[in-house]
Amino acid sequence: MEExxxxxxxxxxxxxxxxxxxxxxxxxxxxxxxxxxNYSLELVFTLSGKEYLTPKRLEQExxxxxxxxxxxxxxxxxxxxxxxxxQIEKHAIIVADKTxxxxxxxxxLIANNYLDMIAQEINETLEETGQLPLSDLTYKYSLPMQxxxxxxxxxxGTIIYGHxxxxxxxxxxxxxQRHLAKLRGFLRGCEKPTELKNFDxxxxxxxxxxxxxxxEIAGSYxxxxxxxxxxxxxxxxxxxxxxxxxSYLPYDFVKKIxxxxxxxxxxxxxxxxxxxxxxxxxxxxxxxxxxKLRGEVKEAxxxxxxxxxxxxxxxxxxxxxxxxxxxxxxxxxxxxxYICNENCIKKALDLFKNKISxxxxxxxxxxxxxxxGTPTIPKQEILxxxxxxxxxxxxxxxxxxxxxxxxxxxxxxxxxxFEQRSQTADLDSPSIVQEINYLMVCCKSLGGLSKKYTNxxxxxxxxTKTIVNKVFNQLLEIQLKNQGFGSISVNxxxxxxxxxxxxxxxxxxxxxxxxxxxxxxxxxxxxxxLDNIKDIPVVSVKQVDKKTERLIxxxxxxxxxxRLDECxxxxxxxxxxxxxxxxxxxxFFAIDVxxxxxxxxxxxxxxxxxxxxxxxxxxxxxxxxNFKNEDPEMHERIENMLRDxxxxxxx
Amino acid sequence: xxxxxxxxxxxxxNAGPRDPNWADRLxxxxxxxxxxxxxxxxxxxDWFLIEPDDSGIxxxxxxxxxxxxxxxxxxxxxxxxxxxxATPIELxxxxxDGKTHKMYRGGKICLDIHFAPLWSRKxxxxxxxxxxxxxxxxxxxxxxxxxIDQGVITANS
Numbered sequence: 001m002e003e004x005x006x007x008x009x010x011x012x013x014x015x016x017x018x019x020x021x022x023x024x025x026x027x028x029x030x031x032x033x034x035x036x037x038n039y040s041l042e043l044v045f046t047l048s049g050k051e052y053l054t055p056k057r058l059e060q061e062x063x064x065x066x067x068x069x070x071x072x073x074x075x076x077x078x079x080x081x082x083x084x085x086x087q088i089e090k091h092a093i094i095v096a097d098k099t100x101x102x103x104x105x106x107x108x109l110i111a112n113n114y115l116d117m118i119a120q121e122i123n124e125t126l127e128e129t130g131q132l133p134l135s136d137l138t139y140k141y142s143l144p145m146q147x148x149x150x151x152x153x154x155x156x157g158t159i160i161y162g163h164x165x166x167x168x169x170x171x172x173x174x175x176x177q178r179h180l181a182k183l184r185g186f187l188r189g190c191e192k193p194t195e196l197k198n199f200d201x202x203x204x205x206x207x208x209x210x211x212x213x214x215x216e217i218a219g220s221y222x223x224x225x226x227x228x229x230x231x232x233x234x235x236x237x238x239x240x241x242x243x244x245x246x247s248y249l250p251y252d253f254v255k256k257i258x259x260x261x262x263x264x265x266x267x268x269x270x271x272x273x274x275x276x277x278x279x280x281x282x283x284x285x286x287x288x289x290x291x292k293l294r295g296e297v298k299e300a301x302x303x304x305x306x307x308x309x310x311x312x313x314x315x316x317x318x319x320x321x322x323x324x325x326x327x328x329x330x331x332x333x334x335x336x337x338y339i340c341n342e343n344c345i346k347k348a349l350d351l352f353k354n355k356i357s358x359x360x361x362x363x364x365x366x367x368x369x370x371x372x373g374t375p376t377i378p379k380q381e382i383l384x385x386x387x388x389x390x391x392x393x394x395x396x397x398x399x400x401x402x403x404x405x406x407x408x409x410x411x412x413x414x415x416x417x418f419e420q421r422s423q424t425a426d427l428d429s430p431s432i433v434q435e436i437n438y439l440m441v442c443c444k445s446l447g448g449l450s451k452k453y454t455n456x457x458x459x460x461x462x463x464t465k466t467i468v469n470k471v472f473n474q475l476l477e478i479q480l481k482n483q484g485f486g487s488i489s490v491n492x493x494x495x496x497x498x499x500x501x502x503x504x505x506x507x508x509x510x511x512x513x514x515x516x517x518x519x520x521x522x523x524x525x526x527x528x529x530l531d532n533i534k535d536i537p538v539v540s541v542k543q544v545d546k547k548t549e550r551l552i553x554x555x556x557x558x559x560x561x562x563r564l565d566e567c568x569x570x571x572x573x574x575x576x577x578x579x580x581x582x583x584x585x586x587x588f589f590a591i592d593v594x595x596x597x598x599x600x601x602x603x604x605x606x607x608x609x610x611x612x613x614x615x616x617x618x619x620x621x622x623x624x625x626n627f628k629n630e631d632p633e634m635h636e637r638i639e640n641m642l643r644d645x646x647x648x649x650x651x
Numbered sequence: 652x653x654x655x656x657x658x659x660x661x662x663x664x665n666a667g668p669r670d671p672n673w674a675d676r677l678x679x680x681x682x683x684x685x686x687x688x689x690x691x692x693x694x695x696x697d698w699f700l701i702e703p704d705d706s707g708i709x710x711x712x713x714x715x716x717x718x719x720x721x722x723x724x725x726x727x728x729x730x731x732x733x734x735x736x737a738t739p740i741e742l743x744x745x746x747x748d749g750k751t752h753k754m755y756r757g758g759k760i761c762l763d764i765h766f767a768p769l770w771s772r773k774x775x776x777x778x779x780x781x782x783x784x785x786x787x788x789x790x791x792x793x794x795x796x797x798x799i800d801q802g803v804i805t806a807n808s
Contacts (some may be wrong), residue, residue, distance in 0.1 A: 002672060007681035008703060014685050015700050019692035 039477045044091075046082045055091060058083060062109070063096050065644060066102050070114030074107050105147055115151050116259055119159040122152065122170070126162050130175030131200065134168035167202040180207050193227040193259075216646035236273060244374055247289035248318045249281050278327070290327070293319070297327050297339060305344040306392045309337045316595045335401030344392065345409075348402060352377065352410055360417035376411045379403050433541055436529070439467050440544040441552045441590045443523045448588055452609040458598060459591055463522040466592075472513055472525075475539060479506055482538050557586045576642055577623050581607050585614070600624050619644070656785045659687045665737040665775035668708050675734075676778075677707040683780040698791075699727060699783060707731070710779070714744075716791045718799055727787070731779075739770040740782045750803045753794055762786050 002171040023031070032052065034039040044053040053061075061081050066072055077088045089107075096104035101112035118141055126132045137152075138145045150167065152160060162172045179200055186199075187208070196204050201224075208221040218229035235257055243249045251266055260266045270277075271283050277286045293315065300307045300598045309315060309324060319327070324334045332341050355377055391399060442463055446456055473490040479502055480488050490498055499510050509532045516525040533541055542550075565581040578595050581603045588610045593599035604624065607617050626634055664678040666672035684701075686781045691697040701712030708731045715724040732738045741759045748758035755761060762770075766786040770777055777785075798804045 001674070004677055004681070004707065005705075007678060007685075008705075008707075011681055011685055011688070012702060013699075014688045014692075017692060019695050019697045021695055023695075 017565050036213055044083055044087050047078060047084060048082060051082075053083065055094075058087065058091050059095050059098070062088065062092055063099055063102060066095070066109040066111045067113070069111075070117065071108060074109070097201065106144065113115050116155070116159060119155040121153065123160045123162075126160065126172055130172050130178075131202075132162075132170040133202075134164075134170065137170075141203065165202055165206070169202045171203070176203065179203050182209075183207050184211055184216060187219070187226055187228070189464045190219070190226060190228045190231075192231055193225050240274065241286075243277075243286070246286040246316075248280075248283050248316060249274065249277075250318050251284070254284075255636060261300060278326075280318065281320040281322040285318065294327050294329070297332075297366075298329060301328075301332055301339065301341045305347070305395060306338060306340045306398070308398075309339060333405055335405055336397055338394065338398040338401065340392075340402070345405070348391060348406055348411065349413070350511065351385055351391070352382070352406070355385075356410060356413050357417060359414050376407075376414060379407050382410065432471065432478065432539060435467065435471045435474065436526075436541045437544045437548055438552055438590070439463070439471055440526055441549055442467065443526050444544075444549070445588060445590045446523060449606065449609075453606060455602065455605070457520075458477055459593070460522055461520045462593060462599075464517055464520045464525075464590060468517055468522050468525050472510075472517060474515075475536070476510065478538055479510075479536070505535060506537075553586060553590060556592075560586060574623075577620050578603070580616075581620060585610050654790060655687070656688060656781060657686075659683055659780045659784060661776035662736075662778045663776070665736065667733055668706070668731050669733055673707070679735075680707070680778045682778070685778040687784060691732055698788065701727065701783075713756060714787060714791065716795045718796050723799070723804060735777050736775040736778070737771075739774075739777075739786075740779060742782065742787050747798070747804070751794060751798060753790075760787065760790050762790070765789070 032043070034040075036043060042055050044055055044058050045051075046053065046499065055175075058081070062077065065077065065080055074085060074089050074092055077083070077092075078085050081088065092109050103110050103112075104127070110124060122132065122137060134145055134149055134152075137143075138148055141148065145168070146230055149164070152170065153164065156162065156164075163169045163176070165171050165176070180203075183196075183199055183204070186196075191493070196208070208217075208226060210495070211217045212219065212221060220227050220229075220232070239249065239257065239343055242253065245344055249270070254270065255261065255266055258266070258269065260269060267279055267284075270279075276283065277284050278290055285623040296313060297307075304312070307313065309321075310504050321337060324339065327340055328334055332339055333345055359377060383399055385408075386399045386403060387396065391402070394402075428489065446459065446463075450456060469492070476490045476495065476498055480486075480490070480498060485501060488494075488498065495514075499507055499514070502510065509528075512528050512532070513525060516522075516528050529536075530541070530543060533539070560579050564576065564583060567575040567579060575595065578600060581600075582589075582593075583591060585603070585607050589606055593603065601624070604617060604620055607620070611617070622639065623638055624636065660679075660683050662676065662683060664672050664676040664679055666676040670676070688697060698716065699712060699714035701710050703710045709728075710730070711726075711728045713724055714727045715799050717723075722726045725746050727742065727744060729740050731740060739762065740764075741755075743758045744754075744760060745758040747754060748756070753761045766782075769785065770782070773781075795804070
């Protein structure tokens with residue numbers, strides 16, 4: 001019975017116990033997801049999916065592994081840590097950042113102790129070999145060159161006893177010193193340019209330069225070759241001897257002996273080391289030497305107008321055809337291997353004199369026919385002409401060169417002649433013809449008036465003084481130019497002197513014209529001019545025809561109308577009267593008299609005899625008599641009158 | 652995987668309350684119940700609390716069922732019949748009396764169809780623990796959600 005009680009108590013006790021809190025895997029997953037989602041819990045899943053890791057734990061594990069192995073590839077880690085490679089890579093970088101003695105490079109984590117270990121290894125190898133190229137090390141340890149170099153450099157002096165020299169080679173000091181000593185000995189023994197092939201190429205350039213700059217050895221180093229000073233001195237001496245002996249120095253000789261390939265460098269060297277000469281095409285020569293040759297050429301040209309360089313002169317072989325130019329004096333011409341003097345060229349040009357003028361003439365007529373093209377004689381034709389004339393009995397080679405030289409000269413001559421002709425043609429410009437035509441119209445007016453009006457003398461004097469004088473001076477200028485005296489401005493002072501320059505037949509005609517001018521006889525002047533026009537060159541005029549006359553009259557009227565309009569707008573009384581009268585009688589009277597008292601009176605008189613004594617003329621006379629009067633009443637009267645005239649004129 | 656019912660120790664003493672061996676039988680009943688409760692607790696799945704009188708014939712307690720995060724708790728009582736273990740125990744949930752037709756008058760749950768044949772086949776080796784595990788447990792799981800859906804019982808009833 002006791003036992004039953006105990007069992008009952010046990011049953012009750014068991015039932016009172018807290019039951020274990022048991023969660024299913026599904027619930028756990030959900031809870032974890034909730035924590036990750038809502039409470040920013042960071043977790044890393046294992047590859048098997050049965051465990052979670054915190055990033056911190058993963059990083060700790062990574063660090064432990066790296067320190068254990070020294071160097072570990074990330075690809076090997078998933079197997080060890082049971083975590084995906086992406087996660088490992090992500091956290092490996094963090095580990096490398098956080099931890100000073102772990103580095104991440106090329107997908108590998110490397111611990112500092114590993115680097116120390118390889119540094120010891122490197123130092124051991126270096127002690128054996130004396131030098132160790134970095135490329136070998138990068139290959140051996142499969143690490144990037146710069147990375148490895150930096151890590152090695154950081155351990156130089158502590159673990160590694162050596163230095164980097166050029167070309168990324170690691171050397172021990174002992175090795176470098178021994179090499180320098182060997183090099184010094186070798187170079188001191190050198191007599192000729194020597195290639196330093198048997199030495200350590202990564203040390204040679206710097207060590208040789210140091211030796212040279214420290215003056216331990218004398219010479220120069222270039223492109224792996226050492227040239228001792230002794231050798232240079234010897235060569236220089238040889239070149240100098242040659243130059244002193246021959247007065248010239250062929251470039252080829254110097255190039256070969258000095259082992260220089262470029263000509264500018266060679267010229268520089270010569271200028272610096274030799275000097276005192278002139279550079280020719282292929283050689284360097286003393287100035288005196290060139291002067292001597294010049295003298296020879298000059299002498300030969302004095303005797304012959306044409307010399308053959310090869311046969312007539314004894315020039316040294318260093319003188320090339322291109323150098324001849326520098327040997328001849330001005331005026332003399334080089335053609336191939338020939339030199340000819342001025343005389344020779346002139347003779348040659350004489351052969352073409354006719355042809356040149358003919359071509360110039362043709363070109364002129366072509367130009368009138370609007371045909372374009374540069375006037376010239378073809379080279380072949382020049383050559384043929386020279387050959388035909390057996391010029392100087394020279395050979396064909398010379399003639400060819402000569403024709404090359406003559407061609408531009410001939411072309412220039414043709415152009416010059418052509419331009420001269422064109423200028424002469426320009427002289428018979430229409431301006432003088434127009435002036436003469438106008439003069440003839442004026443004379444006709446005089447002829448017409450003479451029946452009704454007698455006081456013509458002032459008009460004739462005025463015409464002579466103005467238009468006749470102008471026509472004569474222009475005529476004289478044209479004749480002077482045509483006779484080749486150039487453009488000279490003629491006036492009454494130099495007129496007679498200028499006439500004297502002309503040929504006699506012209507002088508005669510012009511003097512006759514002068515006589516007519518002196519007697520103030522424009523009509524006589526025109527008559528004389530027309531009589532002799534056949535004998536006057538360039539200028540050509542004939543008696544003015546009706547058509548031209550009408551044109552001139554029309555132009556005069558147009559001009560007067562516009563002037564009158566201007567004056568009407570400005571209320572210039574005097575001018576208004578003056579232009580109005582001139583316009584009214586323009587059909588009978590073409591002479592341009594000035595706005596002066598005498599002319600106004602004559603104008604009124606002519607107006608009276610031609611148009612009649614109308615209101616207008618009375619009005620004009622009144623105005624002429626009074627337009628200087630300043631009485632305002634008079635002004636008003638004049639103004640009214642002018643208004644009438646204006647309406648009359650416009651009507 | 653063997654079910655919870657299979658893991659409850661089988662009983663050996665074939666004796667009812669009126670038999671002289673009842674105490675032995677009762678000892679076995681306690682042992683089986685304790686074992687079952689421990690198993691349930693280990694799986695965080697305990698769902699009843701019962702207490703016998705000294706004779707081990709009258710039992711009272713509570714059973715509960717969790718549906719959609721809400722715990723529904725009911726009183727539980729039963730009596731060991733005189734013909735036990737040939738006759739199975741009649742489990743009574745008085746609060747649910749009249750609320751479902753899957754129940755006899757007086758709140759006895761209906762076990763005829765499923766459990767009674769199993770019991771008659773297994774007796775006398777099945778005991779109280781088996782009855783709770785294989786009869787009341789499934790009945791609650793089948794009926795309570797229906798009753799909740801029907802609104803017959805609510806969270807606070």
